[in-house]
Amino acid sequence: MPLEDFIDVRYARWDGVGLPFSLVRATTPGRPGAGEVLVRIDLATVCGSDLHTVSGRRPSPTPSVLGHEQVGTVVAVGSDAPACVDGTPLVPGLRVVWSVTASCGSCDRCRRGAPQKCRHLRKYGHEPLDERAPLTGGFATHCVLLPGTAVVAVPDGLPDAVAGPASCATATVAAAVQAVGPLDGRRVLVTGAGMLGLTAVAMAARAGAHVTAVDPSPARRTQAEQFGAAHVQDVHEPPDTVDAALELSGRTEAVRTCLAALDTGGTAVLAGSVSPAGSVPIDPEWMVRGLRTVTGVHNYRPADLQAAVTFLSGHHRSHPFADLVTGAYPLDAIDAAVEAARRSAAPRQAVLPTVR
Incomplete structure (x- = not known):
């Protein structure tokens, strides 16, 4: 050559x-x-x-x-x-x-x-x-x-x-939101208000959800409001019951928070736990009788990357x-x-x- x-x-x-x-x-x-x-x-x-x-x-x-x-x-x-x-x-x-x-x-x-x-x-x-x-x-x-x-x-x-x-961040969130299903009118909890969490707040809010964001940082909680969160709170406050929870911090205690907040028929999507951390017990009866779903998201499909770019193009000036x-x-x-x-x-x- x-x-x-x-x-x-x-x-x-x-x-x-x-x-x-x-x-x-x-x-x-x-x-x-x-x-x-x-x-x-x-x-x-x-x-x-x-x-x-x-x-x-x-x-x-x-x-x-x-x-x-x-x-x-x-x-x-x-x-x-x-x-x-x-x-x-x-x-x-x-x-x-x-x-x-x-x-x-x-x-x-x-x-x-x-x-x-x-x-x-x-x-x-x-x-x-x-x-x-x-x-x-x-x-x-x-x-x-x-x-x-x-x-x-x-x-x-x-x-x-x-x-x-x-x-990475936006497409992963798009995959997590897709895993939850339709969000219009649903109560959604987002744990972690970093890059992924703030993006999830915006995507869920734009889809018509009532979003609560949880993060230990006051500055990040303020940012979550700028991205569409209807309610923000510290990690020490127990959240209200929700229809869907998106865990994006990777912290074991945040996983527990998401699971504890799920209402009957609720879905928890875990996407932040990509490094070794403590285990979290799950009661099978709680899942069965409550019709609850817990799923994981890691990497994403091509359609999620397209959805990520489409969302950013349409909303980057609003947030x-x-x-x-x-x-x-x-x-x-x-x-x-x-x-x-x-x-x-x-x-x-x-x-x-x-x-x-």
């Missing part, structure tokens, strides 16, 4: 807990393989899962390229590359977000409608580093989208800082989504971005990989 068919790229290599990131310069083919898409990353955000990984709370292979919330611009498209989820053709110059997972499409789980749990799953920002093909995470100037990745076009007018979290992402760190300051994400009141810090 001629030299002009290669482009210069950079990526932040994570080597393990307690070690700084290393900025690596490399080249990658400018012509993607069959079914692949080469994307320039315009903005990435430091997700809570990235913080769990860096701190050692979440097992992850080392070395690797972290980051799985990002928005970018298509640079090149390989042969047989798919269209976007809504049928929009993938062409150079198109601004896009993409799913956190790439699925095979042919295993039993994919065939039964659970591609997010594909038996051959690849996951952006969570793969062991292969120096021959390192562009698998958001903390890089470019990413190579693998076959089986869901891609969604970003509408004009939707800022990068608002679109970036769609790839302060842009305020949830602060910072503008170049790729060589990724350590500073991670540290800021640990300390900042804002749920996300932005990394601008192509800014030097």
Whole structure:
């Protein structure tokens, strides 16, 4: 392959807990393989899962390229590359977000409608580093989208800082809301008012629900009101009975709160418990006699990513989504971005990989 068919790229290599990131310069083919898409990353955000990984709370292979919330611009498209989820053709110059997972499409789980749990799953920002093909995470100037990745076009007018979290936080919430069912007129409890919780408050309220948000932080409770919560309260106050509960904090006590609040016929969706935590007992008789449902959501389907972008496009001016992402760190300051994400009141810090 001629030299002009290669482009210069950079990526932040994570080597393990307690070690700084290393900025690596490399080249990658400018012509993607069959079914692949080469994307320039315009903005990435430091997700809570990235913080769990860096701190050692979440097992992850080392070395690797972290980051799985990002928005970018298509640079090149390989042969047989798919269209976007809504049928929009993938062409150079198109601004896009993409799913956190790439699925095979042919295993039993994919065939039964659970591609997010594909038996051959690849996951952006969570793969062991292969120096021959390192562009698998958001903390890089470019990413190579693998076959089986869901891609969604970003509408004009939707800022990068608002679109970036769609790839993880917003799409996960869309999946959780979908798991509850119709929300119009229902009483909904949301535990945790971080990035996911605030998004859930907005989605549920816009769907016609009466939303109560629970969080220990007064500032986050105030934000929840700005996103549509009809009622907010501290974690020490027992909530009223609800028809549906969305647990997005990952805290064991919050799971207990959600379960205790469920009315007859109620549904609890647990999406925050993605790291090891204490167990929660459930009384089978309570579930059976109360017609209650408890379900989990992890990753999401392509339609959830499309729903996330559609929701953000329609409502980002009505709620302060842009305020949830602060910072503008170049790729060589990724350590500073991670540290800021640990300390900042804002749920996300932005990394601008192509800014030097």
